[in-house]
Amino acid sequence: MKNNYRCCNLVVLIPLLCSFFILGRMNAAPYLLMSSSEILKFESFFQQQISGTVRDQNGVPIPGVNVIVQGSSNGTMTNLDGEYTIVASVGDTLVFSYIGFKEFKVQVNDTFTGEVTLESSVDALEEVVINAGYYNTTQRERTGNIVKVSAAEIEIQPLTSPLLSLQGRMPGVELSQAGGVVGQAPTIRIRGRNSLRMQGDYPLIILDGVPLDASPINSVGEFGRSSGMDPLSTLNLTNIESIEILKDADATAIYGSRGANGVVLITTKRNIQTKVETAVQARIYIGVSQVSHKMDLMNTREYLSIRRQAFENDGVTPSETNAPELLLWDQNKDTDWQEVFMGHSSPITDINLSLSESNENTSFLIGGSYHTEGSVFPGDFNYQKATANLNLNHSSNDKKFKLQFTSNYGTDQNHLFSGTNFVNYARRLPPNAPAIYTEDGSLNWEGWTISDNPLAVLNQPVEIETNNLIANLQLNYEVLEGLSLRANFGYTHMTSQEVTRNLQESFNPDDWDWIELNSFHSDTKRNSWIIEPQVDFSKDFGQLELNMLGGATFQENTTTNLFLEGIGYSDDNLVGNLNAAEEIRVSTDRKITYRYAALFGRLGINWYKKYFLNLTGRRDGSSRFGPNRRFSEFWAVGGAWIFSEELFLSKLPFLSFGKLRASYGTTGSDQIPDYGFLDTYEVTAGPGGLFPTSPFNPNYSWEINKKLEAALQLGFLEDKINLEVAWYRNRSSNQLTGYPLPAMTGFTSVQANLPATIENKGWEFIVSIAPIQNKKFYWQTSVNFTVPENKLVKFENLEMSSYRQTYKIGEPLNIAMLYKFDGIDPETGRYRILDANGDGRYDFEDRIITQPLGRQYYGGIHNNFRCGNFNLEFLVQYIRQDGYSISQITTPPGLYGNTTRDVLNAWQQQGDPEDIQKLSQSVYSLLSYNEAMNSDLVVQDNSFLRLKTLSVGYRFPTGFLDHLGVRELNLFAHAQNLFTLTDYKGLDPETGNNIPPLRTFTAGLQLNL
C-alpha cells in the first residue's frame, strides 16, 4: 500500500513539473501573425470565372462556405483561406450560405469583386458552444445527445437546488422534488432507471471539471430522512452559466463507468473578456412562498358524524380509549390543522453581487451571494445560504499558455425541526383535537390521550450546516500549433453537520421526572481530489479535420460519517453541548475511501464539415470491486451527416439545416456500496462485541449499459423553426444489485450481478419556433416532449428468484402487482378482493393485476415574448402518469383520524358506489381495507399540468440609463408553481405524502454598471 502512494505522488508531480517548465519558457516563444489578403480581379465576359474570399464581419476568412449559382447545380465551397472560384454569367445570382451566418445573395455584374462579407445570424446553431466535458463542440457539429439550459432560465427561479431549475425544460430528464421543504434532495433520472437497485441511478455530476458526489447526505431529522439532503444546495444558482446534460453513448462513454446514468455538467460563470473592462453586477429579489395546495378534509361536524356512524354500524359503544374525540374532546371545536401546521408564509430574499475585470492577459470574476428563506411551519425556522466564487483566467502574451482557476464556496444553514409524521398530523388529526397552546402560550398537554401534542416536535430543533468548497485549476499549454498539453486539478471539501436537540418541552410534562434530554449529532465529511493530465491534438488537412484527445484520471474520494448521541443534559440550554452530556454514545464512526483511475481518449474526424465521426474510449478501474474485477473498458462511436450541406439539397429554400446522427457504445456503473466484496465484521453497539454486517460476495463486477441512438435535426426558414427528434435504446445488463435474500439466510440482501437486462427506449422531441424576430417584437416558443419506455427484457429464472414479486419480464421496473378489486361484500359492507385461484387465501398468486406506475410521457412548453423593453416568459410542465390515489395514505373509513370529504359517501347499502367501504372501526374492516389498498382500487390517473414558472421583466432603455451611468437595469417579477391541474386529491401528485411544492412569488432588479 505504501508503495502505491509513492507512485501516485509521482504521477501528481510530473504534470506539475511540466507546467512549471513550460511557464518558464513561454515568454521566449515568438508571436506569430498570419496575413493573407489578395484580391483577385475578374474579367467581364458572359461565362466567366469568379474568384474571391468570404469573410466574417471581423475580416476573418470563413472556410467551407457553400457557393452556388441559384437555379443551377453549379456550386463550390470555400477553401481553408475562405477562397473560392466559380464559373457564372453576368446576371446570375450567387448564393453564399454557411451555418451561423445569414445567407447572402448577390447578382453577378461588373462591379462585383468576388469579395463577400457574411453577417453572423443571431441564435444560430453554430454560435451555441456546447460543453461535452473533456472537449467542446457546437450545436451544429455535435455527434452526441447533449441538451443545455443556460443562465437566463436558471437564475430567474427562486430555488436552492440547481437541479430543480431544470424541471420541465429538457426531454429525457425526469426530475422530481421530494417535497416543499428547502434542502431536500431532488430525484433525477436521465432516460429512466437503468438499475434494479434504487440507489444505482444517480447521474455523474461534474462542476467545472470536478466530479461531485451526487448521493444525498444522510439526515436524522424527519424531513431529510427519506430523501436525504441535497449536496448541491450550497451552489449559487445565479452564478451558473449553463447546465448541460449528456445522454447517449457518444456523449457519455468518455466518462466510462460513471456515464451509465447520464452526465450533468454544471459550468459556473467566468470572465473570458480580453479587452480592458470593469463590470459590476447586482441582482436582488425578494418574495414569499406558501404551500401550493391543501386537501379537502372533513370539518368537526362531518368527522364526528362519521365516527358515530362507524360505532353504530359495529354495534360497539365508544370508549374513552378508542374514541376520545367523541367522549373527551370539545364537540364544537373546529381547527384546520393543515393551516396550523403548514399554512404559514415564508419570506425569501436573495442578493447577488459580482465584479469582473479584465485586460489582455488576465481576467477575473469575483462574486458573492446571500439567500434566505423562512418556512411554512409554525415557529421560527429558516434557511440561509451564503456563497463566494472566484474565476481567474490568465494567458501568456503569446496566448500559448492558459490558466483558469475557478473556486466556488458555499455555506448554508438549515433550521428545521424533527417531528415524526408532521404531515400525517396535519392530515389526520381530528378537527376537534384539543388546543395546541394554553392561554399563557405554553404547550397544552391536557386531553391529548391518543397522541402527544403534535407541536411538541417544534421543540426538537434540527440545525444542518453545510460547507462546500469546490476548486478547479486548468492549465493549458500549446506546445505546437494544434498540440496542447493540459492538466486539470480539482479539489472538493464538503462538511455537513446536523444537530437535533430534544428539549424538555418536547416531552409530556408528566414524563419530565425521568426523561433524559438528548441530542443527535451527525457529521459528514466528503473530500475528493482529481487529477486529469491530457494531451490534445488537432490538425487540419484541408477538407479533413482531426481532433484527438488522450488523458488519464486519478481520483480519490473519502467520506467520513460520525453519528453521536449525547444523553442526560441537565438543562435545555446545554442540550447539544457534548461536554454537558452525561454520556456520549457513538453509533457510527466510519471512513470510506473510494479510488478510481482511468485512461481515456477521443478521436474526432470531420470531412468538409459535413461528415463527422467521433470515437471515444475509456479504461476504468474502481476500488469498489474485488481484486480481479476492478478494470473494464468502455467505448462509443458516433457519427453525423449534415445533409443540408450537400449541394443537391441546398436548393430547398425552406430547409436551412439538416443533420442525421447516430451513436452506439457502452458505459458502466459502479454505484454500489464500498467494500462490499470483503467478508468483514463490525463492532456492535454494546461493548466488546463484533458482528458480521452483511453477507459478502467477492465476485461481482461492472454493470454494462449499451446505448444506441439515432436522431434527426432540422432547421427551417433560416432556422426560425428547429426540430430535433431522437430515438434511443439503452440496454443495461449484468445488473449489479443488492439482491434480495429471504431473511432466513440471515440478511435481506447481498451485492451480486444478476442475469437481467433492463431496456430504456423512447422518443425525445424538441421543437423551437421563433415566428417573430424583430427589434420591436420577439417571440420564441420551445416544446420538449418525451415518450419513455422502461422494460425488463430479460431476467433468467425470475420466477425462482426473490425478485419474482417485484418485477415482471416485459413490464417496466416501476410496477405494482395488485389484487383485483371485487367491489363491496353486500353482507358485511367491507371491501372484497378477488381470490383469483380460489384457494381460500389471499396471497401473491391472487395479485393478478400488473400496474405500471412511472411516467408515460412528459414534456414542457417554454414561451418567451419580448415587446420593446418588456419581456414575458413562462414554462408549463405536463406529466402523464398513473399512481396511487389518496386513499392509500388516509385513514380507513370510520377509524380514528380525519380524512377527505369523500368518506361522507361511504357505502351503506347495495347499489351505492363501491369505492369506500361501510363505516366501521373494527379490526376486520381494517384487514379488508389493508387488502383493498393492495388492489387496483387505489390506482388512478395522477397526471398533472403545472404552470411551473411565469415571469415578467422590464429593461430600461439605454438612452435613459446612460444619463445615470448605468449600463443595464432590469426589473423582474416571477411566480413559481402558480397552479397545478390534476385529478389527484392529496396534497400534490409529485410529492405525494410530503409537503407539497411551494408556490413562490418574487420580484427584483438587476443592475449592471
Add this chain to the structure above:
Amino acid sequence: MKNYSIYLVMWIGLFFSSCEEFVEVSIPDDRITSETVFNSEVTANSAVQGIYNQLFSLAFSSGRQNSVTVLSGLSADNLEATVTTESLVEFEQNEIFVGNSSNLSLWSSAYNVIYMANAVLEGLENSSDNISNASRAQLRGEALFIRSFSYFYLVNLYGAVPLVLTTAYSSNADLERTNRNEVYEHMIIDLNEAADLLEEEYQNEERLRANRFAVLSLLARVYLYTENWEMAEQISTRVIEAPVYRLNSNLNDVFLSNNEEAIWQISPLNGGSTRSNTNEGDYFIMLSNRANVALTQDLLDIFKPTDSRLSQWIGSFSSNETTYYFPYKYKIKNAVGEASEYSTVLRLAEQYLIRSEARAHQNRISQAIADLNRIRQRANLGAIQETELDGGQMQLLDSIKLERRRELFTEWGHRWLDLKRWELASQLLSDKKEAWQPGDVLYPIPEEEIRKNYNLTQNDGY
C-alpha cells in the same frame, strides 16, 4: 519537443504501473475481515460476545414491542393492547396479516441470530492455531446453544421452518421448511454437544454467557416440549441439583442481575446505550402514561388474593378513570449507570416446573407435587397435599398448568407456547377471542419471505 516526449512516455509508463495498485484500498478502521476475527482468541471471543450484544436489540429477544415476550403474550390470554396499533391488535386478535411488520421482524431477527452463530461455527472450523482448544470448545458450545435457542422459538411460533446450518446464503435462499420433529432432533444433538463442550462455571462472574447449565436448562425444556418425560426430568434434575442455583425467597429478587435463581440473562448494557434498564421494564411499566400493552383481567382472575406474585409482580396505573395492570417483574423503567436488573431468559423456577410436569406424566405424583410446592410456597400459597388430589394425575397436571401461567406470565411467550403444546389453545382461546380459528396456533410465514423464497409454503389458514 523531445523533452516533452520523454515526459510523456514516463508519464504513461508510470500510469500503467501505478493504476492497478492505485485502486486498491485498505480496509476501513471500523471493520475487520472475518479471517482476522478468527485468527486470535480475543477477537473470536468478541464475535461470540457480539451475538449476546445483538440479542438485546434484536426484535425477537429484545423484550420490546416486536419480541416473543410481547407478541406471544398478546396472542395468548395474558396481555391486551391498549392502543390501536395495527400490528399489535392483529396479534391480540389472532388475525395476523401476512404482511404484518412485527411478524417479519420476529422471524428475521431470529434468523439473523442463527446466521451469526453459523458464522462463528464456520469461523472456528477454519481458524488458526492461535485459538486454544479450550477456547474453541467454549465458543463453539455457546454458538451451538444460541442457535438452538433461536430455533426453539422459530419452531414453536411457525411450525416447520427452514433449517439453516451454514452461512452460504445462495444455497440457503431457497431452502424448504424442515418439519418440526427434525428441527427438534437437530436441537437435541446440538445441545448435547454444547453441554459437553461448555464448563459448569460462568465466565466473568456474571450469568450472561452460557455455561453448561444454561444449555441443560434449554435441553430440559426441549425434552418437555417433545414429551420425552424421562429425559426432561433427568436433565432438569441436573440443573436443580447444581449448587450455584437456588430459588430466591424474595420475589423481588428474581430479576436482579446475577441473582441465585438466574441461569442465563441478557444485560441491558449489551445494547451499547447508557441506559441500564431492561427493555421489559421500559416497555411494560406504567408511570405517567399507559403502556401499549396491559395485563388481561383473565390473568388477574387466576391469582388468589394471598398470592404474593399478585402484589409483587403486578402493578397498576390509573388514567381517565380506567385502571390498567402491568407486569411488574422488572421494577426499573428507566435508569442510567450500573444495571441492577438483567433481562432473564432462563431461571430455576422453570426447571422445577419442568420436572414437576415430567414427573406427573410419569405418574410420580408425590415427587411432582414436591417440585410444584417449591414454587407455590415461595408465592405464599399453601402446599398441595397428595390427598387433596381427587382427580389424580389429570388434576395435578391442571395445577401445574395453572402454576406455570402464574409463575411465568409475560416471560418469553411461555403461556402461548404452553397452550399450543397442551393443545388447549383452540379450546381456551376460542371463547376469549372472537375471531379464533384453529390455524391461528401458528403465525403466518411472513409474506415477504415467501415472495423471496419460492420453496416456502404458507401455514394453513392464512
